[in-house]
Structure formats: C-alpha cells, structure tokens
Amino acid sequence: MNPPTFVDLLRARRVINEHLPRTPLHNYPALDRLLDARVYVKHENYHLIGAFKIRGGINLVSQLTPEERERGVVTASTGNHGQSIAYAAKLFGVSAVIVVPEKANPVKVEAMRSHGAELVFHGRDFDDAKAHCEALSRERGLRYISSGDEPLLIAGVGTHTLEIIEERPEVEMVIVPVGGGSGAAGACLAAKALNPAIQVIGVQSSAAPAAYLTWKSHTATENKMQTVADGLATRAPFMMPQRIMWEHLDDFILVDDDELKRGVVVYLEKAKTLAELAGAAPLAAALKIRERVRGKTVALILSGGNISPEQLRECLSV
Numbered sequence: 001m002n003p004p005t006f007v008d009l010l011r012a013r014r015v016i017n018e019h020l021p022r023t024p025l026h027n028y029p030a031l032d033r034l035l036d037a038r039v040y041v042k043h044e045n046y047h048l049i050g051a052f053k054i055r056g057g058i059n060l061v062s063q064l065t066p067e068e069r070e071r072g073v074v075t076a077s078t079g080n081h082g083q084s085i086a087y088a089a090k091l092f093g094v095s096a097v098i099v100v101p102e103k104a105n106p107v108k109v110e111a112m113r114s115h116g117a118e119l120v121f122h123g124r125d126f127d128d129a130k131a132h133c134e135a136l137s138r139e140r141g142l143r144y145i146s147s148g149d150e151p152l153l154i155a156g157v158g159t160h161t162l163e164i165i166e167e168r169p170e171v172e173m174v175i176v177p178v179g180g181g182s183g184a185a186g187a188c189l190a191a192k193a194l195n196p197a198i199q200v201i202g203v204q205s206s207a208a209p210a211a212y213l214t215w216k217s218h219t220a221t222e223n224k225m226q227t228v229a230d231g232l233a234t235r236a237p238f239m240m241p242q243r244i245m246w247e248h249l250d251d252f253i254l255v256d257d258d259e260l261k262r263g264v265v266v267y268l269e270k271a272k273t274l275a276e277l278a279g280a281a282p283l284a285a286a287l288k289i290r291e292r293v294r295g296k297t298v299a300l301i302l303s304g305g306n307i308s309p310e311q312l313r314e315c316l317s318v
Contacts, residue, residue: 001151003240006193008155009162009186012059016159019058019091023047023160025167025299030270031283035290038297040171041271042164045279045305049083049111051231052157052183052303057084059156060145061092069094074142076100076133078126078230079108080304081147081180086117097142099133101125105230107308125225127235148180148238158186164299165194173293175282176301178202178211178252179232181241183303188248199250203285205232206254214242215252228257228311231278231304259284261315264307276307277315 024043031039044052061073072095075085082098089096096117100109101124112119122132130147137144147153160183161174176187184202191198204212205227213221214237225235245252255263263280266287267273275283282300286293307315 001149001240003244004151004155004189006189008151009158009190012055012152012155013159013162015059015062016055016156020047020054022163025164026271028271034266034270035286035298036294040164040168040299041273042160042299042301043273044160044301044303045273045275049080049087050304050306051080051083052160052301053080053084054087055159056150056153056156056182057088058091060150060152061085061088061094063152064094064143068143072096072142073145074099074133074137074140075145075147076126076130077147078233079105079112079306080231082112082117083108083115085145086112086115089117090115097136099129099136101129105306105308108306111306125235126233127225146238148182149240151240154182154186154241154244157183158190160301161187161190165191165198168297168299169195170297171198171299172296173199173201173298174301175201175203175285175298177232177278177281177303178204179234179278180238181211181245182238183301184249185241185244187301188244192248200248201285202245202249202252203281204252204254205229205260205281206256208233208235209254210234211237211242212252212254215245215249218246229260229277229281231276232281253285253289255281255284255288258318259288261318263287264312264315267302273302274305274307275302276304277311279304
C-alpha cells in the first residue's frame with residue numbers, strides 16, 4: 001500500500017464532515033502563563049468515543065468494498081482504535097471483531113461493547129493481541145485492519161491538524177502523541193502541505209520507546225513496553241507512519257510516565273478538562289521543552305479522554 005497524500009486528507013475531510021462535528025480548539029490563559037506561550041488545545045477528547053481515532057475509523061470503514069463489508073472486519077487495539085472501528089462498523093452496518101489485551105482499560109472495553117463489536121481478549125499487551133488478530137483474520141476470512149499501516153486511517157486522523165490550521169493559521173508548532181504513529185503522520189502531512197514552517201513534534205513515553213527509536217535510527221526497532229499509558233503502549237513500530245515521520249517530523253520527545261500523570265493533573269487544573277495519559281503527552285512534552293515553546297503559538301493535540309477511575313486516582317496521587 002502507498003502512504004496517503006495531502007489530497008487524501010482533503011478527501012477524508014469531506015467524508016468525516018458528513019458524520020462528525022468539528023472538535024473545539026480552545027485557548028486557556030492559565031496554560032499560556034504556565035508555558036509563557038500562546039497555547040491552543042485541540043479537544044479530540046470531545047468526540048463521541050472520546051478520542052481522535054474515530055476520524056480514521058469512519059474514513060476507512062466508509063470506503064470498504066462490498067465484499068469486505070460482507071466479510072466483516074477484525075482489528076487489534078488497546079482501546080481507542082478499537083472504539084473507532086466498532087463505532088464506524090455499527091454506523092455502516094459492518095460486523096467487527098476487536099482483539100484487546102487481557103487487562104485492557106475497562107472504560108474502553110465497555111465503550112467497544114456498547115457499539116456492538118465482538119471482543120476477544122488475548123495476551124499481555126497490544127502486540128500479543130495484534131498477533132492473535134492476524135491469525136483470526138486468516139481463520140475467519142475477516143478484513144484485517146492495521147491500527148497504523150492503513151492509508152485511510154492516517155488520512156482520516158490527519159484532519160485534526162487541517163482543522164487546527166484552518167482555524168488558527170498562525171500556529172507555529174503542533175505537538176502530537178505517538179503510539180502507532182498514525183496521528184503524528186497525519187499531522188505531518190497536513191501541516192507541511194499547508195505551511196512547511198510549522199514544526200511538528202511527536203511525543204512518546206520513555207517506558208515504550210519503539211517508535212522513537214525507529215524514528216531516530218531509520219530502522220525498525222522493537223523495545224520494551226512498560227508504560228501505564230495504554231494509548232502509547234506498543235513494542236513494535238508501524239512502518240507506514242514512520243516513513244512519513246522520517247520525512248516530515250521535526251522532532252520527537254520522550255517523557256516519563258510521571259510526567260504524563262502530571263500532564264493529566266495540569267489539564268484538570270488549568271483547562272478543566274479530562275485527558276487520558278496519552279492525551280496528556282503533548283502537554284507533558286511542552287512542559288519539558290518549555291524553553292523552545294516560549295513565545296510561540298502552539299497547538300497541543302489532546303488525543304483522548306478515556307481514562308479509568310483507577311488511572312485518574314493514580315495520577316492525582318503523584
């Protein structure tokens with residue numbers, strides 16, 4: 001498969017606009033003061049499923065062939081991608097099987113079930129679930145949907161950055177979390193096509209740095225997966241987003257899990273909004289590199305708000 005282009009993002013926007021309201025882009029003076037910058041938060045946590053992944057799910061499932069719709073789809077997820085496929089499958093009348101780790105976030109599990117997906121629990125983490133998902137696809141003849149290496153997913157999620165720049169063309173820096181990398185790749189395609197001067201910065205947990213190490217080395221690199229941020233929890237990279245990031249991503253920041261937890265709390269205190277740990281990653285990165293963001297107009301992509309009560313209590317106790 002060929003990676004998506006900017007034209008694919010424009011096509012995706014037409015599809016997505018038929019089914020989703022535009023998410024808000026809010027400025028918070030308290031965050032401005034904290035970072036000494038002009039800060040805008042792209043509230044992807046306000047989507048119906050509480051996460052940006054819904055954009056990619058709708059764009060992909062809407063364009064399945066009749067034969068693929070008849071077969072049904074299968075995917076692996078720690079939660080938000082699975083929700084997006086479950087929601088889109090229900091919207092377009094397609095059966096969906098979602099393979100999740102055995103200890104998946106219960107908030108996300110319940111959401112996937114509520115959209116009518118069949119859930120299969122397998123393995124200790126995303127990569128275990130992914131391997132089982134691929135086997136199920138072969139056994140049951142289902143259309144396998146990768147959570148990263150899908151052009152229509154990348155094009156769909158990249159529309160969040162299209163919306164940012166359309167609303168605030170003065171933005172100088174976009175900071176986006178990286179798990180599989182679809183969101184960062186989409187942000188790169190949008191920003192660099194509209195204004196190559198915009199810096200796009202990815203952020204990942206230092207406890208699950210496979211995508212960061214792959215980006216740095218330009219070589220597929222597996223690594224540990226010990227982060228508490230399920231949205232960033234991958235042991236192996238997805239190479240289609242990586243190829244886009246190799247060409248267009250300006251920088252890649254690692255933050256530790258305590259910094260992610262602090263980001264959740266800062267969002268609660270300064271913006272009165274709920275972020276999951278992955279969603280708080282851009283704010284955690286901005287705090288870590290505040291000398292670089294000082295005086296700039298910065299957009300933080302708050303990718304999701306699906307945090308469990310247990311995770312929230314842990315953040316508040318740090």
